[in-house]
Amino acid sequence: MELQDYWRAVRNHWIGVLLLIVGTCAAGALFTALQTPVYAANAAGFVGTGSSDNAALGSVTDQLAKSRATSYIAVAKSRATAQTVIDELGLHTTPSALVSHITVSQPVDTVYLNIVAESASPKEAQQLADAWVAALAVQVQAIESPAGPPSDGTPRIVPQESAALPGSPASPRPERNLAIAFVLGCLLALGYAVLRSTLDRRLRSADDVESHFGIPVVASIPTAPTLRHEPGAAATLALHDTDEAGSAAAEAFRKLRTNLMFMDVDNPPRSLVITSPRPGDGKSTVAANIAAALESTGQPVILIDADLRRPTVAASFAVDGAVGLTNVLTGQVSVEDALQTPAGFTSLRVLAAGAIPPNPSELLGSRAMRTLVEKLAQDHIVVLDAPPLLPVTDAALLSTATDGVMLVISSGATVDAELETCLGSITTVNGRVLGVVLNRVSARHDRAGSYAYYGYRRDRTPQSAEPVAEPGA
Secondary structure, three states: OOHHHHHHHHHHOHHHHHHHHHHHHHHHHHHHHHOOOEEEEEEEEEEEOOOOOOHHHHHHHHHHHHHHHHHHHHHHOOHHHHHHHHHHHOOOOOHHHHHOOEEEEOOOOOOEEEEEEEEOOHHHHHHHHHHHHHHHHHHHHHHHOOOOOOOOOOOEEEEEEOOOOOOOOOEOOHHHHHHHHHHHHHHHHHHHHHHHHHHOOEOOOHHHHHHHHOOOEEEEEEOOHHHOOOOOOOOOOHHHOOOHHHHHHHHHHHHHHHHHHOOOOOOOOOEEEEEOOOOOOOHHHHHHHHHHHHHOOOOOEEEEEOOOOOOOHHHHOOOOOOOOHHHHHOOOOOHHHHOEOOOOOOOEEEEOOOOOOOOHHHHHOOHHHHHHHHHHOOOOEEEEEOOOOOOOOHHHHHHOOOOOEEEEEEOOOOEHHHHHHHHHHHHHOOOOEEEEEEEEEOHHHOOOOOHHHHOOOOOOOOOOOOOOOOOOO
């Protein structure tokens, strides 16, 4: 994986990533809060051999003291020394347990011994360190001069520095613990995001579609309140909206219109099927907006409601849905009588679904349907709103009667297997896939960024030459 793949994984699963990091830091804080404070006091002593006026003898005794200091570390950690301290301070513990609270070290090439004593109380830690140095001196004298006081040249422990009263605990260390928890949380969150991305088969961006299937994404439609409407209610077209979100969606449909016009310059598609893998992907909304975008250039456009199972076009454009495609295909009315011009349009006409038949697939796959599309496409651009591909085969049948299919998928909802099945259904009948429309794309998944980058605003007039920063950049 490249760096951008890791970033995309974190961005796609940012909620889980954030929860893991916060949870790990909270666990680190809780762990720190539950720990008993431990104070550490440091006392020191050195190994002496008495004074001497003889320089040569002094050098020998200094080397002797250094070698003895190394050996005295073991004496300092002995149970005998610990027992002496217990007797001195009147502690209620065992020598082995007490030794575990003591650390003894010798700085390199010195005769010093540092004693670090740990305790839950600052005063007890101070007393324990000082008592330990004194007890070590007793044990060394018992070893080096068992018969009496040490003579000159005999190694002994001389207390050098008394322990200071600790002002703050040596552990726990909140800053260190939280830093470790944060780093651990980041690593866990990154692993979680990468694992989720590896197992997540949802198509979120144009790159996902193009890299997996090699099919162009002709447009990415951003999420916009304009494009939402209740079933059966008239659709609000993005080109007629004036708010910023609607402007971005309108520009996306204009881009889709341009891509359609230049898809094949010598033979641009005159009839196209708009379908999707499942209901709810927004194919009817996309079909209505494509038709409106094409009509805005002055081209004559016909929008056909070919979803004879759940027709929506008549309600979306507020036209009569009683007479439509089924009536034309069965010869009950002529196509000219069935076509209707919605309010507010001059070059767009709508052919509603008409009465819902018992055999939609037979009607849509009939020769009459093919003839109708070919006739209308001579003088119009024909857009067919077809049923979803996964539940029924209607859209695949229509693909053979048109110049191609535009597949509408939902960003972050459609999985790769669904799109693969749809492509296979169209390929099986020798249909042509013109491209994919990625619908409901959030700002962080839109690789093209906001249209504000190019200077578009509500009035769509160019802004100054200085670009506006893209969201998320």
